[in-house]
Amino acid sequence: MKTNIKPSIVKNLGLYIHIPFCEKKCDYCNFVSFCKAPNEKNTYVDALKKEIIIQGDAYKDYIIDTIFIGGGTPSCLLDGQILDILQAVKNNFNLDKNAEISIECNPNSITQQKLIEYKHAGINRISIGLQVYNNRLLKLIGRLHNKKQFDNAIKFCKSNGFDNINVDLILGIPTQKLYDVKKELHHLKRLKVKHISAYGLIVEEGTKLSFNLKNGVYNLPSEDLQVKMYDYTNKFLQKHGYFRYEVSNFAKKSFESKHNLKYWTNQEYLGLGLNSSSYCGYERWKNTDNYEEYIHSINNNTLLQLEKEKIDKKAQIEECVMLSLRTSFGLNCNIFKQRFGFDILQSKNVVIKSLIKNDLIKINNNCIVCTDKGFKMLNQVILELIDD
């Protein structure tokens, strides 16, 4: 690790590292991931390490305070590869010794040996994709694991000293009942996981789920039932000490994901690997999502950064409103004024009054915060606030 951090370094940066491999594609998922043979994993990790070297040089004025290794399924890399990747990060970036380092894992690919490796590599947060705690529903959405494997994964994590654990859930799976949601939340509470992400199922075009729905193989729960599932989840988790700090994210005190908070609070992050996104110096860009192109360009010491755009002031304002309203801290109007030079409470006075009257937002300590009703109608609230 580099130890001579120059006093001029003041900026923090999050790193997102994309691992595009899965053992099998789940029926609902359209993330950039695919099944590849072990030699392809070696090729990809070699390219990733080259990108880390190139970018480490370009970002030496930054301190890395969060790393998120996501996918795909990072836990399906070969033994030793995560350690290798993080060693390359340590060798080429200024890594804060207290950095939050998270990894996404599937229950069936977490092993004792991998957890020992992750600990050794400095990982301190594990995010496990459970999706649903019901064997029939797991099968229905094409997951490879069962409930028992999830319980074992949690046990392994804890016995290897990982306390900071997130569990991903999906609500609104075809044929899912409110009772299923209640049961799984009680179970997670008993397991004392520190963080829960509860996403509403998105039907992505081109997935097997979308095909099956169109062909009447099964149906989604009614909209009314989906709302009930979300309301129950929200109330249950808050009642049991999980703070909803973002519309879909719940955490015990001080276990919020520092990395994800960067996305919602306009902080800078750099994406490494296939299809990863970056936001830095008021610019956004994406790495190519073409696997062969990625490997080829990196091997020629070139970064294929696409859709590069400068974020002008209008877009910055819109992003600031859009992202901060997703969080329970809301939009801080004092900070907003310092940043953009005008008072949003004044300029949007009429809209804000109407949103308050309709119980969609409230003002807390000069912050605009969504109410429970507002979170459910988030897109409408945002549109009204950013509309010219």
Ligand SMILES: C[S@@+](CC[C@H](N)C(=O)[O-])C[C@H]1O[C@@H](n2cnc3c(N)ncnc32)[C@H](O)[C@@H]1O
């Ligand atoms: C990029 S995935 C990777 C996680 C890991 N491979 C796994 O499956 O557990 C991150 C999370 O996105 C969520 N997700 C993926 N596709 C989704 C969809 N169509 N609708 C809602 N959530 C989705 C799942 O909860 C998943 O755990």
Ligand code: SF4
């Ligand atoms: S949900 Fe996770 S395991 Fe399933 S295909 Fe998507 S990234 Fe892969």
